[in-house]
Amino acid sequence: GAVVSQHPSWVICKSGTSVKIECRSLDFQATTMFWYRQFPKQSLMLMATSNEGSKATYEQGVEKDKFLINHASLTLSTLTVTSAHPEDSSFYICSAPTSGRAGDTQYFGPGTRLTVL
C-alpha cells in the first residue's frame, strides 16, 4: 500500500515551547491530509483537516491558534503545537487519502509521540 511518513517519531520538549510535526505522503500526492490525536487507552480523535492551498478546518474544541497546520505542498503537511503544555502530551497521527473520492483508501503515518515536561 501507499506510504505515509511522520517526523519525528517522538519528541520531548519543555512547557511553553513549540513543536513541529511533519507528515509526508511518499508515493502519492494528497490535496487533503488529516491530523488525529490519541490519548492513552483511548481511540483516535480527529483534530483537523489539512487542505493544500487553503486553510485547515478544525474540529469542534480544537484551538486553531494552538495547533497550526500548514499544507505546504501536495506531499507535505505540518502540525505545529504552539506553547505546548503537559496536557498536550499525546500520540499525534496523520493520514492521507489516495484520491479524496468516495471509496478511496486512507493511509496513516506511524505517529509522533509528544511528551511535554
Added chain:
Amino acid sequence: DAKTTQPTSMDCAEGRAANLPCNHSTISGNEYVYWYRQIHSQGPQYIIHGLKNNETNEMASLIITEDRKSSTLILPHATLRDTAVYYCIVKDRRALTFGSGTRLQVQP
C-alpha cells in the same frame, strides 16, 4: 457518517480463523465499510474496505450482508502478530471516525 457497533474484545487461537463482527444498521447507500487495525503505539494499518460486494485481499476477507447493515472481517489464519485493536468504520468522503474497536487477542 454512520455509527458502528463492535464487541469490546475477542480471543482467537493461533492458526484459527478470526471472525470480527460489526453492526452498521444506519449505513447509507454511498458509505463504504472500512477495516483498520492498530497495534500498540503504532499508526492504524489499512486492512480492507468494500461497498456491497464481498472483498478479499492478502490480509483478510470482508463479508458484507445483503442489506449492508452488518459485516464481518475474517482473518483466515490468525497469528500472534494479529493481536491488535480492530476498527470497523463507515464513511463516504470525509475523514475516518474511529470508535472503540475490538481488541483481538490471539492466543498461542
